[in-house]
Amino acid sequence: MKKLLQSLFVLMLFAVSAFAQERTITGTVTAKEDGLPIPGATVRIKNSNVGTTTNANGQYTIKAPSGAAQFDFSSIGYNTVTKALSAGSNTLNAVLENDNRVLDEVVVTGYGSGRRLSGTVGSVATVSAKTVENKPVANALDAMQGKVAGLTVFTSSGEPSSTSSLRLHGVGSLGASNAPLFLLDGIQVDETTITNMNPNDIETVSVLKDASSTSIYGARAANGVVYVSTKRGKVATDATISVLGQYSVANPASDKFYRSMLNTAQLSQLQIEQGLRTPAATAALLAQYPNDTKWYDYYYKKDVPTYQTDVTVSGGGGKTAYYLSGSFFEGEGNRFRSGFDRYTLRSNLTSTLNPYIKIGLNLAAGTSNTETNGLAGNDTNGPLALLAQPWFSPYDANGNEYYGTIIPGWGRYSPRYIADNTPFNRNRLTFNPTGFVEITPFKNLTIKSQGGIDGYIDRETSARLASDVRFPGAGTLSESYSRRLNKTVTNTIEYRFSLDRHNFTVLGGQEYVDGITQDFGANTSRLANDGLFILQNGDASNRGVSSFKSEYSFKSLFGRLEYNFSSKYFLDASIREDKSSRFGANKQSATFWSVGGMWRAKQENFLRDLSWLNDLTVRASTGTSGNSAIGNYESLATAAGSSNYNGLPGVIQSAPGNPDLGWERQQKTSAGFKASFLNRIRLDVEFYYRETSNQLINVPQVFTTGYSLVRTNVGAIQNKGVDITLDFDVYTNDEHRAFITPYINGNMNRNKITDLFQGKNFYVNPGTGVLWAIGEPVSYVYPMWAGVNSANGLPQWYVPNAGDASIVTRTDPNAVTSSFSAAGLQQNTGIQRYAWLNGGFGFASGYEGFYLNVDFTYSKGKYMINNDRYFFENPTSFPGFNQSTTVLDYWKTPGQNATFPNLTQQFTQFDSRLIEDASFIRLKNLQFGYNLPKSILDKTKALKGAKLFFLARNLLTFTEYTGPDPEIDTNVTLGAYPNTRQVGFGLQLTF
Structure with a gap:
């Protein structure tokens, strides 16, 4: 004891x-x-x-x-x-x-319960919330520029409400849209829906690139899929409240083009040399108007503000998780009457009712107001207002603006006054509810039904105020109301099972999508008072009404089989049948398929012990998909409206219809590998070959048929290229939470037209300067400039080869002419329409609580027709107006090598000089921030986190392009609204 x-x-x-x-x-x-x-x-x-x-x-x-x-x-x-x-x-x-293998569990690459990236055959690039959040723009997709190899993202306007153009792996269609399919939490949405949502609600954006990942979406996936997933709470976690506020100011990203206008001394001397005015008359003019106005500084506002405030609450109790958010965004544009504000609400709820049933409901709604300046393009009160002579001023000697009165000498009203008196406003109410029920009757079997709506209600108002002194008492008003509802219902059944080391997943599904757009409008005129500016107060004898309705639907069946052996060898296959109302009665249905394989080579015994090789995965796939991005009734013979014939009512047939109009088809084959080395270096390489046939092209018709164009399945185009993504850890120090991780990615793509229509070897798109020629990439076609004859100052152009001008480029110095003919001198310039190289680079870094993220984007081989130069480099065609400083280099004496011909000639024609290299490198995003340390936060009772950050967008641009903005995604640009350079700061508090 x-x-x-x-x-x-x-x-x-x-x-x-x-x-x-x-x-x-x-x-x-x-x-x-x-x-x-x-x-x-x-x-x-x-x-x-x-x-x-x-x-x-x-x-x-x-x-x-x-x-x-x-x-x-x-x-x-x-x-x-x-x-x-x-x-x-x-x-x-x-x-x-x-760990990408774990991240895949929450990234949906198709239908069903999602897959790990390590077990996904398809090529999927995922961008996290950190990429798109806390940016000073409404458009979440703008932040993705340069972040995903193969995905080209261009923002073509400085309008705060603008969307971005997206292309994946080149141009896949010459006649239909090249935009990818956008999905928001599994529901098909329009890109404008992404613009009208709060970017800080986004959890991930997944870009599905190859056939293995896109073919299961069938008819809509030829241009890739962009899958946006919103944030959710976590079960059994305390509520986390986050409050974010940020402020920034914006200016045009580059003012080089606008600063190139002639000043008073330069323009007055040029006009003397032109013989427009004698020196004495010039002196008298300048004595009367002693100004040197920079019209750009008047037309574009400086340091316009952008505000954003977000409040989110997320967490979970019991078996229910929640995420709630509200946001406000207001961005003012640099042009007069240009702005966008947006309010959004979101509620994402998921709950496990019992071991067999799980439900979810996402409710999202918002309202936005868009104000747009209608003075665009070649309007001399808009972008071409810079043609105004600098000796005229919009202000009097005391600095008071000529607002509502004619500017002396210029003889016009100010652009600001005109914009204020011709307003355009759009109010949009958006709603995007989605819900699902998921049943697991027994282990590994999942039955899921999901439905959602992508909808909006628009009210647009455009007017000319009755108080406009240009048209006193003659106000006009036009209002329209539009509603769009796109509904998606999806049902799937998925079963997973294993036989020893053989693992299978079988999925089957059905989907129905339909959309309806309806609008009506009315207009009136002769409104006499701004205070009574409603439709009913206009002239009763001068009113108009209109209405419109358009519908479409898709019905689909699909299936997918996945197999892997010991999580080392993977195979998958998918099939989908789509039927669409957009196509002819004879071709409404089509079947799409894919097969793919992957080998996780690092798991092999002969590689397992290589310490320097951390991972090696090889993948390949091939499959088909379709494009249906055309109008809803292009296969049908349609009527334009009513008319009178011999005193009786009738209709006018506007389109002949095409009952054999069917799907545009694409087959895409990809192969690549992903590897990591030395626990520091990560490399992803993918090669692809993409061929589109049966394109949906508007084919020109003989005018005697009564129709100019008919949508037809014709022509083929190829794209081939490679995506490369590389990032690596230059420095890491866990003790100080320090790291420097640079990255670079790029896509090299070449396109080639392999077939056209009506036996043609080439086709020139009227009015576009774009050429389609078999065996050639999409190119520009214009007369080729040969320079100024130094002996006599005459302009010169190369004479093309007879018969093959659209195939072969001829620049023979012995075959030139000084007689311009737009049609007779037209030839293939050899300049490609689309850039062959796009991508991004930058780095992420941090030390203790500080962090610095820098993102550049670049484009090489990008060309545009700079139509602005036709107006600003043509003093003999637009005499008296202001011009660019470049026109001063004109021919004066024999033997002179000059940019422009002598003053008896037209300086600029629509020729190859206007086709400019718009390649660029742009510092797209920069963010520097600091997370307050625990020692400071512990002094508060409720504050769990605090982050203060500085942000910048489009801070630097490097380009040889002389126009307003090289990022614009178009073949011809005129009067562009350039992207903005924004700088600001923000504060985020977490409770």
């Missing part, structure tokens, strides 16, 4: 000693990608059940026995890290690196 008591006493002493030696360990868990804290990360003493989780600021506290030396750090979406605690230290920080 005595020995037993002694033993118990010793054990008690040991326990008390162990308790006395227990210590408190604290630290912070952050992401390697950007240095930001990771909330909800798990911290566990190695080989024990003792653990905790990090708070919203990534901080944790854990009580550990004195002997505990190693700790495991883990979080969904990141690689698990084991860290050793230094002797005598009670602080242990950890930096976690993204």
